[in-house]
Amino acid sequence: MRRFHIALAVADLQDSIADYSRRLGVEPTAVVPRKYALFRTDQLNFSINQMPERAGQLRHLGFEDDAASGFSSTHDVNGIEWELFSPADQDAKIPEVYGKEVIRAG
Template sequence: MKRFHIALAVANLDASITDYTRRLGQSPAAIVPGRYAMWRTDLLNFSINENPQRAGQLRHVGFEEDGTEGFTSTVDVNGIEWEQFSAQEQDRRIVEMYGVPVRSGSV
């Protein structure tokens, strides 16, 4: 499966989790309190991290795709960072970067 990935910075993680859970119609697959949350829908991999100074800004985009080896990151002609990774690689990086999620769908 291939999911489009978008990552945003948010002012308040808890308020954003409530809002995006309603918008996406499901709870996050992973939450690291005060730091990070991620949803996996059928077509979308959506993540947020608390960073009030950058609230509302795009952090990066990319694709989660089964069978992808490792993790790659490139920058397009507009300066936007694009990542490509497998679900397993993202799960590993969540723990490495943010800590162990208290809620875990597949992390």
């Protein structure tokens, strides 16, 4: 499966989790309190980072792809970062980047 990935900066993680849970119709699959949340739908991999100074800004785009090997990142002609990763690689990277305080749903 291949999902489009969008990563945004948000002002308040808890308020954003409540808002995006309603908008996407799913609860986050992973949460790092006060830092990060990840939502997965059938078509979308959506992550948010609490970064009040950058709230509302795009952090990067990409694809979650079951066929991907490892975690890669490139920039397009407009300077936007694009990531490519498998679900397992992203799941492993979350505690590596944000620490062990990951709460997983399901």
